[in-house]
Amino acid sequence: MKVLKFGGSSVAKAANIQKVVNIVKRGNEPQIVVVSALGGVTDMLIKAGMLAENGDELYKEVLHELEIKHLDAARELLPVTNQSGCLSMVKQYFNELEDICEGVYRLQELSLRTKDRIVSFGELLSSKIISAYMLSQHVAHQWIDSRKVIKTNSNFSFAGVDFSETNKLISDAIFSSKENLFLAPGFIASDVNNHTTTLGRGGSDYTAAIFAAAVNASSLEIWTDVTGMMTADPRWVANAKTIDSTSYQAAMELSHFGAKVIYPPTIQPVMQQNIPTYIKNTFAPDEKGTLIQELNSASSAAAGTEIITGISSINSLALLSLEGSGMVGIPGFSKRLFEALANEKVNVILITQSSSEHSICVAVNAADASKAKEAVDKTFEPEISNGKVEPLKIERELSIIALVGDKMKSHPGISGRMFGALGRNGINVRAIAQGSSERNISTVIAAADVKKAVNVLHEAFFESTTYKQLNIFIVGVGNVGSKLIAQLKQQQEFLLEHSNIQARITGIANSRKMLFVDNGNAINLNTWQQDLEKGDQMSLDKFVETVIDKNLRNAVFVDVTANGEVAKVYKQLLEKSISVVACNKIAASSAYDNYKSLKFTANEFNALYLFETNVGAGLPVISTLNDLRKSGDVVNKIQAVLSGTLNFVFNHYNGSVPFAEVVRQAQKEGYTEPDPRLDLGGTDVMRKILILAREAGEQMEMEDITNNGFLPASCFEGSVDDFYAEMLRQEPHFRALYDVAHSRNSKLKFVAQYEGGKASVGLQHIPADSDFYHLYGKDNIVLFYTQRYPVQPLVVKGAGAGADVTASGVFADIIRVAR
Numbered sequence: 001m002k003v004l005k006f007g008g009s010s011v012a013k014a015a016n017i018q019k020v021v022n023i024v025k026r027g028n029e030p031q032i033v034v035v036s037a038l039g040g041v042t043d044m045l046i047k048a049g050m051l052a053e054n055g056d057e058l059y060k061e062v063l064h065e066l067e068i069k070h071l072d073a074a075r076e077l078l079p080v081t082n083q084s085g086c087l088s089m090v091k092q093y094f095n096e097l098e099d100i101c102e103g104v105y106r107l108q109e110l111s112l113r114t115k116d117r118i119v120s121f122g123e124l125l126s127s128k129i130i131s132a133y134m135l136s137q138h139v140a141h142q143w144i145d146s147r148k149v150i151k152t153n154s155n156f157s158f159a160g161v162d163f164s165e166t167n168k169l170i171s172d173a174i175f176s177s178k179e180n181l182f183l184a185p186g187f188i189a190s191d192v193n194n195h196t197t198t199l200g201r202g203g204s205d206y207t208a209a210i211f212a213a214a215v216n217a218s219s220l221e222i223w224t225d226v227t228g229m230m231t232a233d234p235r236w237v238a239n240a241k242t243i244d245s246t247s248y249q250a251a252m253e254l255s256h257f258g259a260k261v262i263y264p265p266t267i268q269p270v271m272q273q274n275i276p277t278y279i280k281n282t283f284a285p286d287e288k289g290t291l292i293q294e295l296n297s298a299s300s301a302a303a304g305t306e307i308i309t310g311i312s313s314i315n316s317l318a319l320l321s322l323e324g325s326g327m328v329g330i331p332g333f334s335k336r337l338f339e340a341l342a343n344e345k346v347n348v349i350l351i352t353q354s355s356s357e358h359s360i361c362v363a364v365n366a367a368d369a370s371k372a373k374e375a376v377d378k379t380f381e382p383e384i385s386n387g388k389v390e391p392l393k394i395e396r397e398l399s400i401i402a403l404v405g406d407k408m409k410s411h412p413g414i415s416g417r418m419f420g421a422l423g424r425n426g427i428n429v430r431a432i433a434q435g436s437s438e439r440n441i442s443t444v445i446a447a448a449d450v451k452k453a454v455n456v457l458h459e460a461f462f463e464s465t466t467y468k469q470l471n472i473f474i475v476g477v478g479n480v481g482s483k484l485i486a487q488l489k490q491q492q493e494f495l496l497e498h499s500n501i502q503a504r505i506t507g508i509a510n511s512r513k514m515l516f517v518d519n520g521n522a523i524n525l526n527t528w529q530q531d532l533e534k535g536d537q538m539s540l541d542k543f544v545e546t547v548i549d550k551n552l553r554n555a556v557f558v559d560v561t562a563n564g565e566v567a568k569v570y571k572q573l574l575e576k577s578i579s580v581v582a583c584n585k586i587a588a589s590s591a592y593d594n595y596k597s598l599k600f601t602a603n604e605f606n607a608l609y610l611f612e613t614n615v616g617a618g619l620p621v622i623s624t625l626n627d628l629r630k631s632g633d634v635v636n637k638i639q640a641v642l643s644g645t646l647n648f649v650f651n652h653y654n655g656s657v658p659f660a661e662v663v664r665q666a667q668k669e670g671y672t673e674p675d676p677r678l679d680l681g682g683t684d685v686m687r688k689i690l691i692l693a694r695e696a697g698e699q700m701e702m703e704d705i706t707n708n709g710f711l712p713a714s715c716f717e718g719s720v721d722d723f724y725a726e727m728l729r730q731e732p733h734f735r736a737l738y739d740v741a742h743s744r745n746s747k748l749k750f751v752a753q754y755e756g757g758k759a760s761v762g763l764q765h766i767p768a769d770s771d772f773y774h775l776y777g778k779d780n781i782v783l784f785y786t787q788r789y790p791v792q793p794l795v796v797k798g799a800g801a802g803a804d805v806t807a808s809g810v811f812a813d814i815i816r817v818a819r
């Protein structure tokens with residue numbers, strides 16, 4: 001014999017009830033079918049009762065609406081000739097309900113006992129209507145009044161079952177009948193005085209489990225509107241998947257922690273008798289669903305290779321902390337705390353105590369927090385008044401997120417992975433609990449972070465074979481920024497396929513406009529230019545605020561501007577664990593304290609601050625230097641040509657076209673800074689050697705660098721147009737520089753050097769035997785002389801400027817964020 005339970009959504013309307021009966025008809029062994037009230041009915045019955053209690057005649061309308069709903073369902077299901085009996089049954093039930101609610105209305109009092117009586121009509125009506133429909137379909141069965149066979153105490157609304165009496169009554173009723181099919185209302189029972197009781201919200205699952213245990217069923221099937229228990233709430237996690245198989249214990253943990261497909265007490269009766277329990281979908285009956293069964297080697301193999309079964313959460317919590325030096329080493333404090341809470345019927349969801357015994361922390365429903373504080377402060381009044389204990393501290397707007405899995409036991413590294421993933425995403429853990437069963441690790445976090453946390457953990461534990469989502473915010477979509485977007489667009493599929501990374505651009509901006517997409521979406525990379533034009537007016541503050549408020553996992557802010565204000569927002573973002581990738585050099589070459597503080601902040605908040613493209617564009621200059629230092633090498637000297645623009649200019653200038661024209665060409669090719677005077681004046685190279693010196697461990701400022709510039713001072717007066725005009729006028733100066741070098745068989749190169757705590761930049765004559773002589777186009781070269789490379793330097797050389805190569809370097813930094 002098996003037991004099937006159909007929930008509210010499965011019997012929400014006539015068409016669904018037909019599906020239910022079809023499933024029942026497929027059964028090839030005796031069955032007990034337990035049904036809930038039609039979807040939404042219990043809430044409406046509660047509402048009617050409460051309206052009546054408040055003296056509000058609107059309760060009549062609610063009852064009328066409910067009556068119509070049930071009459072309509074009966075009319076839709078039954079042929080006209082079979083309707084009258086069922087319709088008059090419905091009317092009779094509603095007459096009774098009206099009488100009860102009128103009593104409540106007159107007395108303006110709604111006891112839990114009366115409330116149970118009112119809500120019991122939901123299951124009575126649904127089961128009677130379904131029974132009538134089954135008869136009309138010639139499905140022979142016996143309707144059983146659950147109130148007659150499930151006996152409870154008188155704890156109305158959450159009654160405790162008397163299993164010995166109930167098991168006997170159920171088996172007598174079932175095994176004395178010659179029927180093979182039984183239909184029973186869920187949720188309802190009765191006490192020793194035959195007063196109707198209920199088993200708690202969601203109690204129909206429990207009813208089914210009680211029947212299953214009483215008849216020692218071959219299986220219990222919980223039919224609902226989802227295909228089994230999921231690895232996480234599918235409304236939050238797009239990649240949530242059905243759990244094929246799990247143990248009773250893990251199912252219980254998951255259901256306690258918010259996986260609402262099964263009412264938590266349901267598991268106990270079936271677990272005791274080892275009855276396999278299936279969660280199935282009424283609307284996709286052929287799908288496998290989830291099997292909950294005893295944990296053994298076979299079931300463990302069936303559960304697959306995942307260590308974690310699922311991730312669930314509970315919201316609307318408060319954390320209560322009792323702290324004080326007076327607690328240390330004195331027995332009885334926790335007993336008094338829990339007694340105070342129990343006396344006020346405050347349910348404790350999670351408990352932690354530091355080993356110093358200086359504090360005990362419990363999580364409770366937020367609604368109970370104030371009464372808990374009142375009770376606890378009263379209990380500890382003497383200790384509070386003499387300063388041994390502090391008044392109970394309440395922190396609100398919290399949630400619990402729990403990792404559940406049978407295979408977590410003795411599997412090292414799970415909590416490390418959990419907290420690492422949360423930490424990298426700036427999710428602060430307020431309290432932690434793990435039972436010695438090692439089946440559940442629960443953490444208390446801010447409610448605002450819970451959706452992000454569920455996604456982060458789902459990604460960390462279930463999506464290694466699917467993908468990791470990267471949420472990218474780009475400020476600056478000019479020369480380099482637009483190439484970056486083009487590269488991201490082109491490589492989207494490659495990233496998914498080869499690196500399991502889903503790179504989504506979630507926000508973009510230029511100096512005038514900004515554009516964001518709603519959570520879950522990405523900016524359309526085919527139409528982003530037009531879409532950005534239609535976006536909101538750019539406000540840097542608003543942009544940053546939105547990035548933070550979106551609170552997305554694996555978020556990265558990409559600065560592709562040359563703007564000082566943009567460079568000032570990094571810290572704010574890093575403090576929220578949002579990584580920063582910058583090709584803008586301003587922050588890394590700003591005051592040393594700021595540079596250091598950004599690096600420190602990134603480290604402290606588990607974010608990355610990456611700026612590889614600040615030197616040598618896409619060349620691995622900074623990463624090479626970092627690798628040398630991380631492995632213990634010491635940098636003695638750096639010699640480099642670091643300006644793509646200047647290398648291009650001096651490689652192309654020979655007096656045949658004016659110097660100014662060659663510079664203009666470099667700008668056209670996309671090698672110069674947005675303001676080319678920074679390149680020609682040496683500032684760009686100063687920034688780069690400064691950044692390299694700092695990365696080599698030197699505490700240095702811009703002012704410490706000597707700039708042996710070659711541009712006449714008059715070139716810096718006025719605008720960029722004036723700059724070009726003045727360079728034209730100064731052509732003889734540039735010609736002379738060239739001629740002298742040429743006459744010495746040398747080339748002109750703008751060289752940067754760092755050694756012994758000093759750095760300089762300037763134009764040099766490079767002879768033919770120099771490493772720098774054969775440096776063509778806009779290439780860069782960096783020579784690292786270190787303890788390990790004292791004579792023959794480590795050389796990094798290649799294209800050192802240009803939108804494509806720079807975008808490619810930024811791209812690589814972005815991917816590093818998805819570590």
Ligand SMILES: NC(=O)C1=CN([C@@H]2O[C@H](COP(=O)(O)OP(=O)(O)OC[C@H]3O[C@@H](n4cnc5c(N)ncnc54)[C@H](OP(=O)(O)O)[C@@H]3O)[C@@H](O)[C@H]2O)C=CC1
Nearest residue numbers: 476477478479480510511560561562563584674801802806
């Ligand atoms: N070119 C190269 O080879 C390399 C460049 N870089 C660095 O790349 C960065 C970008 O260079 P590039 O793309 O050539 O510059 P562009 O001038 O072409 O683009 C700059 C972008 O930043 C936007 N912007 C400027 N100010 C703001 C602001 N306050 N808020 C929002 N957006 C702003 C601009 O918007 P709008 O169009 O509205 O003005 C534009 O979209 C520079 O820092 C440069 O040093 C680094 C290595 C190599």
Ligand SMILES: N[C@@H](CC=O)C(=O)O
Nearest residue numbers: 643644645671672673
């Ligand atoms: N303007 C720079 C570009 C990269 O930083 C250069 O010319 O090297």
